[in-house]
Each structure stands twice: as C-alpha cells, then as structure tokens.
Amino acid sequence: MKILKDWYTFSHASKLVGKNRNYFINRYRINPDIFKDECLLEVDGIKFINKEGIEFLQQRIKKVAVLINNAVFTED
Numbered sequence: 001m002k003i004l005k006d007w008y009t010f011s012h013a014s015k016l017v018g019k020n021r022n023y024f025i026n027r028y029r030i031n032p033d034i035f036k037d038e039c040l041l042e043v044d045g046i047k048f049i050n051k052e053g054i055e056f057l058q059q060r061i062k063k064v065a066v067l068i069n070n071a072v073f074t075e076d
Contacts, residue, residue, distance in 0.1 A: 007048040
C-alpha cells in the first residue's frame with residue numbers, strides 16, 4: 001500500500017484548519033471549480049487534498065469573504 005505523504009482526507013484537512021469535519025466537502029459540493037485538480041486525489045471514493053491545496057483554498061475563501069463583506073448593496 002502506498003503511503004500518501006502530505007495528503008489529507010477532506011475530514012482531516014477540515015480539522016487541521018480548525019473547522020468542522022464537513023468544511024472541505026461542503027465547499028467542494030457547493031463549488032468544485034475553486035479546487036485545483038493537481039491538489040485533489042480520489043481513492044475508492046474518498047477525496048484527499050494536499051497541503052498546497054489546503055493553503056490555496058484558505059486564501060481563496062478569505063478573498064471571497066472579504067469581497068462579499070465589502071460589497072455595497074443599494075435599493076432602487
């Protein structure tokens with residue numbers, strides 16, 4: 001069996017960043033396009049993400065949150 005160094009299940013990766021265990025799988029279900037293909041791996045239906053993918057996604061999610069929080073909504 002090959003050992004996957006620096007690869008984490010979505011559940012484990014979620015715990016590493018201090019979120020609930022469904023954090024990454026929920027993000028993947030909502031918007032799979034924000035995940036880099038080279039940072040994902042699927043083995044027997046279990047999704048894995050590497051450290052680079054975790055860091056990229058964290059930065060990407062923070063940028064989206066800032067854009068949403070800074071948006072100005074006006075009524076016509």
